[in-house]
Each structure stands twice: as structure tokens, then as C-alpha cells.
Amino acid sequence: MCGIFTQIVHTGFQHREELTQRIREANATRGPDARKSCCISCSQLNLEFFSSELRLRGNNPVVQPHKSESGSLLCWNGEIFAGMDVRADENDGIKLFEQLRSLETGDQVRHFFASVEGPYAFAFYSATAQKLFFSRDPLGRRSLLIHRPSATNPYFLLASVSAGPDPGYSFEELDTGHIHCLDIATLNKANDIVSAFDGCLSLFSRSDSVSSSSIHYAYAEPTKVNTNLPPSDLPLPLGDNLDIIPAWLEEPLENLITQLNHSVMLKVRDIPQDLSLKGQSRVAVLFSGGIDSTILTLLADRHVPRDEPIDLLNVAFENPRKIKVQQKGNINPNKKKSKAKVSESDTDPTLSNSTVAEFMVPDRVTGLSEVEELRKLCPGRVWNFVEINVPYHESQATRQHVESLMNPVRTVMDLSLALALYFASRGIGQIRSKPEDDPTPYTSTARVLINGLGSDELLGGYGRHRTAFVTGGWAAVVEELQLEIDRIPTRNLGRDDRVISSHGKETRHPFLSLDVVSFLARLPVEYKMDPRLPAGVGDKMLLRLAARRLGLVEASGRKKRAMQFGSHSARMEGDEKGDKLLES
Incomplete structure (x- = not known):
């Protein structure tokens, strides 16, 4: 970088x-x-x-x-x-x-x-x-x-x-x-x-x-999406869960694991070692506990030296608006008042009471749950689950600097995502040896950050893909998936790079290797997703099956949640629309 x-x-x-x-x-x-x-x-x-x-x-x-x-x-x-x-x-x-x-x-x-x-x-x-x-x-x-x-x-x-x-x-x-x-x-x-x-x-x-050339240039541009459509009488490949994998999905499933594993290997190997930091982390993951970040984390375990910890960077914001909702119910008088929801933290005995406060946001809950699954699957690894807690006053004090890094993009959504990435990539937080222990301050030394961005675009993970199917069938889904690839260069990556790199760190995207993009683009659409199946099963279906095959039972069934909502970096004061331009 x-x-x-x-x-x-x-x-x-x-x-x-x-x-x-x-x-x-x-x-x-x-x-x-x-x-x-x-x-x-x-x-x-x-x-x-x-x-x-x-x-x-x-x-x-x-x-x-x-x-x-x-x-x-x-x-x-x-x-x-x-x-x-x-x-x-x-x-x-x-x-x-x-x-x-x-x-x-x-x-x-x-x-x-x-x-x-x-x-x-x-x-x-x-x-x-x-x-x-x-x-x-x-x-x-x-x-x-x-x-x-x-x-x-x-x-x-x-x-x-x-x-x-x-x-x-x-x-x-x-x-x-x-x-x-x-x-x-x-x-x-x-x-x-x-x-x-x-x-x-x-x-x-x-x-x-x-x-214009007789020579095949593999990396000139992203591969176009396979436009072949499934037959109209295509049977459902799964039931309402991921327990039984049909035979026709076995080969693409194994190939996906192979492709992702190779991509992760290239991203985490041969990182120069600072001798003064020997034994400390060289690799970290932007970790929400969702399926994307978790499967990349599990694959990284195969290639990072066993005696090195891997840092799992999990960010949570103190959000006054969300806290009011939790205390009083829905504060918007135009909406029906909602009942308080029971979260995992209310029922999971492994989550310490000292973590259940303003920073127990959705991504913290799933992150804490998922790191335990990783510890069971990879007991020889030290997993540093870094709780990065951002008080409201600190996020507001940093806002002008983050807006400067984002420039020239200037929307409300850009800011909420950039704030989450800025504090997560900074890597300053706290860790616990055991879930019930008191935390100790910790700053990640990792210079390479693994990011799960790209899977939703390539494997049909957004709600709009299900909507496309309802309104236009499989052809509309294929068209939407091509639009996703076409839009990748103009959406978030430049902004994310400017924000994360301000800390002297580099983000790497295993899903966005052009080899992985090519493999997934060439697969028939019904191999990747099936919008006829329930959310948490049909969206990113092939990736969910891969996670289940690798032993990630809990992660394989988690539903999509945007980073700004999972971390509570969005809508801190009001209910502004994401595409609204920030005030100069």
C-alpha cells in the first residue's frame, strides 16, 4: 500500500x-x-x-x-x-x-x-x-x-x-x-x-x-455473468435448511471452497515480519460474525503461521438514537411502537454482563457468538476478538476528518460506512482472554486487513435480488447480478481504500480476486442462489453450503445485515436517507 x-x-x-x-x-x-x-x-x-x-x-x-x-x-x-x-x-x-x-x-x-x-x-x-x-x-x-x-x-x-x-x-x-x-x-x-x-x-x-487481440488476457476486465436460465420446472435444491446438499451442487461447492481458499492464501502469506513485533498479529479481519467475514477467517487460519494470533476487529458505536429506542421503544411517532426485542445477549450465558451495554450492537452479538465457533473449530489459534467501542462524542469529534478522507463522495450513507471502517481499521480497543474476563486494552499490529466485501454482489445476497425474481423471474436476477459487477468499481471501494489506508494499513478482498469473480460469474445463476428459498438459505446459497461444509454451522444461516446498521454507525441523530448529501 x-x-x-x-x-x-x-x-x-x-x-x-x-x-x-x-x-x-x-x-x-x-x-x-x-x-x-x-x-x-x-x-x-x-x-x-x-x-x-x-x-x-x-x-x-x-x-x-x-x-x-x-x-x-x-x-x-x-x-x-x-x-x-x-x-x-x-x-x-x-x-x-x-x-x-x-x-x-x-x-x-x-x-x-x-x-x-x-x-x-x-x-x-x-x-x-x-x-x-x-x-x-x-x-x-x-x-x-x-x-x-x-x-x-x-x-x-x-x-x-x-x-x-x-x-x-x-x-x-x-x-x-x-x-x-x-x-x-x-x-x-x-x-x-x-x-x-x-x-x-x-x-x-x-x-x-x-x-482486438488473438491473445487471451485473463485480467483485462471482469467476466460477464452467465446468462443461461434454469428450466421453468427447476425443483427446489434444498429444504428450509442447509443440511442436505444435492449431488449436482457438490462440484461447484468444492470448487468455490478451492477458489476462496487460494484467494485467501495469496492475501495473507509472505507479509514481511517486523522483528520487534514477532509473535504479534500480521493479519486482521473486519469481523462482524456474518457468513462473509467468518468463512474468510476460517480459511485464513489455514495459511497464517499457527503461532501468530489473528485479530478479529469488531466495531460498535454508542448511538443515542438507538439507545432511546431500546429504553423507550420506537421514538418515531409516525411509526407503530415496537416491542423490545430479545437479543442473543439476553439468552447466551457465554456473553459477559460487562459487555451488555450501549456497545452490545447486533454485530457485537454475532461476533462474540461466532468467535466461539471458531475457537471450537481451530483450538490451536489465538483469536483476538478486538472490541472496538466508539463513544458518541469520539465519533462526532472524528467526523470532519473522516469526511475529508471520503472526499469527493459526500452522502449520509458514505459517512456512516466510512466511520465504521475508520474506527475498525484503526484497531484500538480491548480484548478478553475468556468471555467472562474483564477486558484489557489492545491495539492491533496487523497491517493487512481482510474484508468480506463482494460476496453479496457475486452470489445474490441482497434483498433486491429477491425482489428482481418476484418482478421478473430468473432473467431479472441475472440482469441484476450483471449490474452488480458493473457497479462495483463506482460504489464503495475507492472510498473504503482512502479511509482504511489513512492508518497505514491495507485492506484485501478475497471475494474480489478477478479469478474468484470469473469463477462465480460463469456459474449458472441457480448454482449460486435460489430466491424461492427462505432468507438465510436461498440468498448466497452456495456460500452458505460451503460454510456448512467447513463446519461453520451458526455462520452459515446468518442473514445479511449492512455494516452501518450492524455496528450502529448509521442514523445517530435522525432518520436521514442514505443518499442525502452532507452539509458543507
Whole structure:
């Protein structure tokens, strides 16, 4: 994980150095191990390339930007997990630059990145071609923001994260469908980079790597969803539970476990060890106790050294509105007053009374229950269940900083999710040796965070998939699943990356490996889900069967719950709609 920042400024323009320094510092927090700037002066343009480094690959320290003898430069924020041979002791950024620096055309760069898999964003300057190439991976798992030259701000900026809202730029998230190529030589000849910019920028579509070449490029773009429909008389594959697996689902079930296991293995192995922290956690999981995070946790146990703990980061917010509801019933006079619900904490004797308070949110309840299932299945592992409790005053005091990290997205839902991710990834909380013990303060040392995002999109886990079936049958479900894959790059990943990486940590998404995406996209829809079955059975059916096969009986039947509601980070004061824009 790194922070990258590139700027191109006309030599005659007096830009705000104070703003530039704030952008550098915002990107430096993403890579606390090293930072460096390289500058290039043309006759009419000044170029700066800044990178910070979070060392997660290779044995030796690395300082970016990578630079060749010819003057080519690479700012690299990413990981290569497939398509290029990288040994455990090697740095993927160095290996990638060795191949990339000989490339000079957009077609060459496009085809090169169509052959490698991993989350990434980059800015690559070819000194021989005098061109700047920049892009994000096809799913947008790493953030890259772009400011295009304008009349009021006549300069070009790329950055992993901004310095928050500022009149000095108009950042937007870079689209993932293209390799962008800026002709620096031509731009340098222009007297006005604002009017010349669009003519100097070329876009090389990723999809053209698939359609215009006889070579198969496995990672040019996400695989399209299988459009074959099941027969109209398809029998129900299951009863109302997951106990009996039909024979025709055995092969896809085992293949899913194999695919996920391999993806998790690539995400958790070969993480450099800080000798001063030997024996402490290198891997943590954003852990709600739901099926997605739990199955990834169980698979991580296979690949993380047995003598290392794995941290399970579980966040809970003090939410005044929810507390009032619990104390007085529904406080909305326009809604029918609800009866108090009995939670697991009221009936589960393993949950300590000291945990039953304002922080006993739904995700805390399921998390505490699920860690006990993991301890039974994996008794040789130390599982650090990290209770991250966020008082109301602290979440409000941090709100402005989180909004700055989120920028340029600014909705109520963005904020509620970003707050949950910010505090969860910070990893400051408390742990208990036994459920009944008093807690002790704990700060996670893990720099790699496993995230279960993606399973609902790929396996039909949202309520809208069931709605699509009711209104349009299987064809509507297939169409919705394709829309889910198409929307992944524009939804949450860039925002999540900006927020989590502010702590000098990296989130990895095993479900969003392009190999896993391809495997699931190619499966017929009825293998993945069946909306005719009850919630908690038919949604993400294949994943639920995989969890049951692995011994996760409790997790396999848990229903979908959004993070902002499970942690109570949403709707702290009122009942605002998620798509409402935040006040400036």
C-alpha cells in the first residue's frame, strides 16, 4: 500500500505550495515506511511524482517512486497476486517496473496490465516516449483521484487521497475502464494547458484488450455473468435448511471452497515480519460474525503461521438514537411502537454482563457468538476478538476528518460506512482472554486487513435480488447480478481504500480476486442462489453450503445485515436517507 501524488504545473503559474504540501501529507499517512518526491522540469511544465511506502512485499526496504537510468518513473500503489512471478523475498513494484519501463505506447501498457491481477493504482512516466500513463485496476480496489486543469485551477493532479474539500481542486474518482495516456511532449508545447489538455489525453479501453487481440488476457476486465436460465420446472435444491446438499451442487461447492481458499492464501502469506513485533498479529479481519467475514477467517487460519494470533476487529458505536429506542421503544411517532426485542445477549450465558451495554450492537452479538465457533473449530489459534467501542462524542469529534478522507463522495450513507471502517481499521480497543474476563486494552499490529466485501454482489445476497425474481423471474436476477459487477468499481471501494489506508494499513478482498469473480460469474445463476428459498438459505446459497461444509454451522444461516446498521454507525441523530448529501 502506498500513497501516490502527481502534479503537472505550467512554469509560469504560481500555485499554492501550502495546498500541495497538505496533499503530500495526506498521502504520506498511507505509507509510513518511506516517502520521496522526484521532479522533472520541461521547458514549460514542472512535473512532480510523490510516493509514500507501506512495505508489505519483499525482504528489503523500498523507496518510491521507482526510477530508471533513462528517467522513467513509477508511482505504484498495489499488489500483484497473479500473472507475474514474484517470489516471497521480492517486491512486486520493482518487478513490475522492470517490465513496464520498456513500454512506450498505450496498447503496450494496456495489454501488460490486462495480464496481471491484483488491486492497484499507478502513475507511470515513460521518459523515452514523454508520456504519462495512469489507471486503476478493473474493479477499482485502490483509490486514484484526478483533477483536470480548469480556468480557476489550471494544473493537473493525481492523488490517492485528497486533503479534503478545497477550492484549489475539483477531484473525482478516476474511471476504471481505461488506461489513460497524457502526451507530455505535446502538452509542453502548448501555451495554455487548460485548452490543450483534452487533446493530449488518450483513453485505451480495457475491453479492447479482449476484442482486438488473438491473445487471451485473463485480467483485462471482469467476466460477464452467465446468462443461461434454469428450466421453468427447476425443483427446489434444498429444504428450509442447509443440511442436505444435492449431488449436482457438490462440484461447484468444492470448487468455490478451492477458489476462496487460494484467494485467501495469496492475501495473507509472505507479509514481511517486523522483528520487534514477532509473535504479534500480521493479519486482521473486519469481523462482524456474518457468513462473509467468518468463512474468510476460517480459511485464513489455514495459511497464517499457527503461532501468530489473528485479530478479529469488531466495531460498535454508542448511538443515542438507538439507545432511546431500546429504553423507550420506537421514538418515531409516525411509526407503530415496537416491542423490545430479545437479543442473543439476553439468552447466551457465554456473553459477559460487562459487555451488555450501549456497545452490545447486533454485530457485537454475532461476533462474540461466532468467535466461539471458531475457537471450537481451530483450538490451536489465538483469536483476538478486538472490541472496538466508539463513544458518541469520539465519533462526532472524528467526523470532519473522516469526511475529508471520503472526499469527493459526500452522502449520509458514505459517512456512516466510512466511520465504521475508520474506527475498525484503526484497531484500538480491548480484548478478553475468556468471555467472562474483564477486558484489557489492545491495539492491533496487523497491517493487512481482510474484508468480506463482494460476496453479496457475486452470489445474490441482497434483498433486491429477491425482489428482481418476484418482478421478473430468473432473467431479472441475472440482469441484476450483471449490474452488480458493473457497479462495483463506482460504489464503495475507492472510498473504503482512502479511509482504511489513512492508518497505514491495507485492506484485501478475497471475494474480489478477478479469478474468484470469473469463477462465480460463469456459474449458472441457480448454482449460486435460489430466491424461492427462505432468507438465510436461498440468498448466497452456495456460500452458505460451503460454510456448512467447513463446519461453520451458526455462520452459515446468518442473514445479511449492512455494516452501518450492524455496528450502529448509521442514523445517530435522525432518520436521514442514505443518499442525502452532507452539509458543507
